[in-house]
Amino acid sequence: MTVKVDKPLGVRRADLADAEGLQRQPFGALAPAMPGENPDWRKCLVREDCYVYVLEAEHIEGVIAVQPMQSTLMEGQRLAELLVWYLTEHYRQQGLGRKLLIHAGTVAKRLGCDQLLLWLTKDQSERAIKVAVRAGFLSVMSRETNNGQGVKVDQGYALNLEDYF
Numbered sequence: 001m002t003v004k005v006d007k008p009l010g011v012r013r014a015d016l017a018d019a020e021g022l023q024r025q026p027f028g029a030l031a032p033a034m035p036g037e038n039p040d041w042r043k044c045l046v047r048e049d050c051y052v053y054v055l056e057a058e059h060i061e062g063v064i065a066v067q068p069m070q071s072t073l074m075e076g077q078r079l080a081e082l083l084v085w086y087l088t089e090h091y092r093q094q095g096l097g098r099k100l101l102i103h104a105g106t107v108a109k110r111l112g113c114d115q116l117l118l119w120l121t122k123d124q125s126e127r128a129i130k131v132a133v134r135a136g137f138l139s140v141m142s143r144e145t146n147n148g149q150g151v152k153v154d155q156g157y158a159l160n161l162e163d164y165f
Contacts, residue, residue, distance in 0.1 A: 009061065009096065011103050014052040016045050021060045022052075032065050032083040051107050055087065055100060062087040064100045066107045069117070079158075080108035082118040085128070097128070101135045101159075109161045116161060119143070119154040132157050 014022065022031065022041035031039035032050065044050045044065060055062030065084040082104050087097045108116040118137060120129050133139075137157035145152050 009055055009057050009091075011053055011055050011099070014045055014054045014063070016042065018052075018054060018060065019045055022054075022063065026088065027060065027063055027086065030063065030084050030086050032067070050083070051111075052084075053100075053103055053107070055091075055096060061091045062096060062100050064104045064107075066104050066111075066116070068108075068111050068113060077114045078112060080111055080113040080116050082108075082116055085118065092127075097131050098135050101132060101137075105135075105159050105161060105164055108159075109164045114161055116159040118157045118159070120157060121152060121154050129155075129157070135159070 019042045022028070022045075027041070029039060031041045031044055037043070041052070044052055049067055051066045053064050053066075054060045063084055063086050064082065066080050067083055069079040069081050082101075085097070085100060085104065087100060105116050116137075117140075118132060120132065122129065137159045139155055140158045141156040143154050143156065145154070
């Protein structure tokens with residue numbers, strides 16, 4: 001169920017004071033996990049290479065986390081990865097997911113990146129794919145991972161930041 005936004009929503013950089021709100025469901029399971037560790041927003045918020053922004057009214061209603069990529073998947077391109085892009089269900093279908101994507105692109109551009117990469121699973125993210133494509137993301141690659149329950153296929157979408165702003 002979506003509700004019409006009647007309170008002003010703002011996007012701001014998250015800080016350690018936001019850790020408790022981000023650890024609660026549904027955000028708690030979304031934290032970008034460090035290799036071999038359980039998701040923990042506190043660890044993300046103190047890292048210098050992870051840029052976390054929240055969309056909030058009275059409470060956190062959405063979050064993005066952007067990180068420059070150390071390895072390059074696309075030769076000659078400096079990439080940032082959108083690690084987390086999430087909006088609570090009752091704020092969806094109001095242009096706010098796109099607002100978060102645009103903010104993620106702005107963050108990546110300020111980091112000096114050429115492209116912003118986003119991974120989506122087709123069968124779970126049909127709506128997100130439509131929003132991303134409308135925001136200018138193009139399908140560029142796929143990856144397969146074995147998550148212990150079978151093979152998961154993610155599609156990589158990239159936003160070219162050359163002429164972003």
